[in-house]
Amino acid sequence: MATGKVTGAFSQTGPSESFAPDSRPGAPRRFNLSLWGSFTGVVGVERSFDRGASWIGCSRDGAGTPAVYSTPVSLVLEEPEAGVLYRLNCSTLSSGAVSYRLSQ
Template sequence: MTHLLKRGMLALAMMAGLAFAAPAMAVDCTTSTTPNVAGTLANAQFEILQKLCAQSAKPDLDVSGVAPVTGAFTATGNGAVFTPAAGRPFNLTVYATGGTAPGSALNATVYLARSIDGGTTYLPITATGAQLFSFTTVANESLYETQTGVTYRLICTLYTSGTVNYRFAQ
């Protein structure tokens, strides 16, 4: 399969002295070694081209294939389950209807819980025994999961009034 070097990669390639007449260079990245295009590249240029070829084969981070999960709390309880793709960052946003400014109160307490057993048991996320990701105000968190099949959900343990909205996305 032939890959066109992406615009940012092409700019990097041009800075490294890989300027060619064409605006993009087609390279066969499926071979075990990247071809030395017409034998015209210096060793350093060839090594950079190999690295760029390897980078072009990696998936774009903004295309995870995982559908966002949204929900809302109007009482205590468990939120919807989100299963992120492993090895990629994902985001969690928590906000109250009518209160999206930083520091806006949720009128509730919600915490992020994680399950490693297919959703049978959800535990709060901790560091050295202290619970993390417990929210009483608007939050926008970026997280990262390394294991396949791990699920997350928010749990509302204290509710006063209003609506607490959330969104998981990857």
Template sequence: MGIFATGGIEQAGYVLTGALSSAVAGAQAPLLGDFNIAVWGTFVGTLTLENSYDAGTTWIPVINKHTGNNITWTTPGALQEDEVEAGVYYRLRMTAFTSGTANWRISQGMNTGDHRRLT
């Protein structure tokens, strides 16, 4: 997904973006199926991917299926994840902050199919 050329048309079916420059959380969205997360910018801090099974009342750090560690960023990077259960919300939270701005993007494709559509 993304944009093929500067000023071009966004190819993702759903995009949520933001910037964090303090120890706060970004916007949240329910995701279902495959989705991408990207973090960039010049920042000193730690961003943690969190999910909620109760519409945002309780947030839990997401564990990487391969490493068993919380999914975090201390430098720019991107990750592709998936969600199999409808109604699960995701967000990025700056869990430690020193300086700078961390830009972020969570996106989902347009061809996720009826059974994997955003709620």
């Protein structure tokens, strides 16, 4: 688990290292998510409430649309609860590589 930032590139399917937004009292829990590169694949955003024992796919909206991306994207996310971990999971990769960054 990393705090501050997690960076890397998917050249095959699988999860990234986990990332913990700052959970100090009063700390902002906003963080950045960026995916870029020339790729054909799908990357999802997941979070864990039990220190990484299990992972749940995040949604993009209140309607439950999965937070999965198949094109480059850069977002600012916010986590209201302390101690929640995040990671990216590349579920499909047909070609290219997906560079990523989770940072605060």
